[in-house]
Amino acid sequence: MKFKPTGPVATIKPYEAGKPLKALEREFKIHSAVKLASNENPLGFSPKVTDAVVKSLPGMNRYPEPVAHDLCRELADFYRVAPENIVLGNGSDDLIALLAHAYLNSGDKALMPLPSFLMYEISVKTAKGTPVMIPLAGFDTDLAKIAQNISPDTKMVFITNPFNPTGSIVARDEFAVFAGSIPSDVLIVVDEAYMEFVRDPDVYNSLEHPLQDPRIVTLRTFSKAYGLAGFRIGYGIMDTEVAQILNRIRQPFNVNGLAQAAAQAALADQTFLQKSIDTIHQGIDFLMNQLSDMGFDPLPTQANFLMVDVKTDATQLFTRLLSHGVIVRSMKSYGFDTFLRINAGTPEENQAFITALKAVLSQTL
Ligand SMILES: *Cc1c(COP(=O)(O)O)cnc(C)c1O
Numbered sequence: 001m002k003f004k005p006t007g008p009v010a011t012i013k014p015y016e017a018g019k020p021l022k023a024l025e026r027e028f029k030i031h032s033a034v035k036l037a038s039n040e041n042p043l044g045f046s047p048k049v050t051d052a053v054v055k056s057l058p059g060m061n062r063y064p065e066p067v068a069h070d071l072c073r074e075l076a077d078f079y080r081v082a083p084e085n086i087v088l089g090n091g092s093d094d095l096i097a098l099l100a101h102a103y104l105n106s107g108d109k110a111l112m113p114l115p116s117f118l119m120y121e122i123s124v125k126t127a128k129g130t131p132v133m134i135p136l137a138g139f140d141t142d143l144a145k146i147a148q149n150i151s152p153d154t155k156m157v158f159i160t161n162p163f164n165p166t167g168s169i170v171a172r173d174e175f176a177v178f179a180g181s182i183p184s185d186v187l188i189v190v191d192e193a194y195m196e197f198v199r200d201p202d203v204y205n206s207l208e209h210p211l212q213d214p215r216i217v218t219l220r221t222f223s224k225a226y227g228l229a230g231f232r233i234g235y236g237i238m239d240t241e242v243a244q245i246l247n248r249i250r251q252p253f254n255v256n257g258l259a260q261a262a263a264q265a266a267l268a269d270q271t272f273l274q275k276s277i278d279t280i281h282q283g284i285d286f287l288m289n290q291l292s293d294m295g296f297d298p299l300p301t302q303a304n305f306l307m308v309d310v311k312t313d314a315t316q317l318f319t320r321l322l323s324h325g326v327i328v329r330s331m332k333s334y335g336f337d338t339f340l341r342i343n344a345g346t347p348e349e350n351q352a353f354i355t356a357l358k359a360v361l362s363q364t365l
Pocket of ligand 1: 039090091092093094117160164191193220221222223224229232233234
């Protein structure tokens with residue numbers, strides 16, 4: 001090829017997204033496939049979102065607000081911070097990329113767990129930085145190892161809490177020790193995409209006391225608990241100086257007008273959010289019980305998904321589940337060769353997964 005990138009960009013592997021429903025339905029010529037692979041909200045989103053989006057449609061010949069004034073105000077009130085502490089993104093993926101581009105120069109290091117959400121590595125490399133991957137301790141983030149690996153050229157660390165894909169959490173006291181061992185000029189990016197689902201009261205939630213530490217950047221998203229994955233909107237809460245930098249380098253219209261309207265309506269409907277969370281919790285409990293009854297040992301989880309060792313090649317099992325119309329995620333590319341990740345769906349979807357799994361496993365015998 002004539003235009004070959006060199007440096008870190010040349011080593012980026014393509015992002016593997018969960019298989020889209022429509023692709024499966026096309027391939028297997030089926031209608032009602034079940035997708036439990038991308039940690040989406042099975043209930044969809046609040047009906048108030050639909051109303052707000054429909055209402056905002058006629059204005060879509062105009063550019064959106066470059067700073068979504070009302071949404072930032074509403075998020076600020078919700079978390080008891082100032083609008084100046086909020087940066088919106090085209091999904092929190094956008095914010096991850098903005099942080100990497102703003103704070104990494106060629107050769108600067110960003111530390112992250114291995115395996116991690118792939119966008120950290122992709123964004124760091126795209127910014128010409130060097131990702132340093134710190135293996136998990138079992139299924140937990142190895143905070144002590146991350147702290148030990150900080151060097152003078154480390155500019156940021158990524159912590160995912162709860163952790164994707166294992167569902168484990170960093171506790172409040174663990175985080176305090178960790179933060180105490182990190183130099184004052186290293187950004188601590190805490191990705192809390194799944195925080196809404198956590199039931200463990202000991203979890204470290206950076207927005208319990210927001211902005212106490214100027215190094216901490218919290219990332220949240222409307223994609224998971226609020227059900228707006230397709231709209232693409234996430235937000236970061238951070239020190240005003242960091243927010244100013246990100247706002248300076250982001251595309252002025254990075255969050256489209258429909259997404260802004262959708263997010264405002266979703267945030268305002270906390271009743272729907274609670275219903276979603278309750279459904280997910282019931283789903284997780286059901287899946288845990290069923291898998292345990294089948295003799296498996298699913299990992300404890302604080303997120304809307306769980307990981308389970310299926311004691312056989314996970315990608316083969318994934319493919320056979322596909323032929324039964326169920327999409328889950330093989331964790332082979334994350335280095336867990338015999339693990340699946342399944343997110344909680346509606347009761348019907350959860351049952352469909354268990355039924356398909358039993359069918360597939362009985363064929364093996
Ligand atoms: C899903 C997810 C996100 C959210 O991504 P969006 O771009 O906001 O849709 C961020 N971090 C992790 C770890 C995730 O799993």
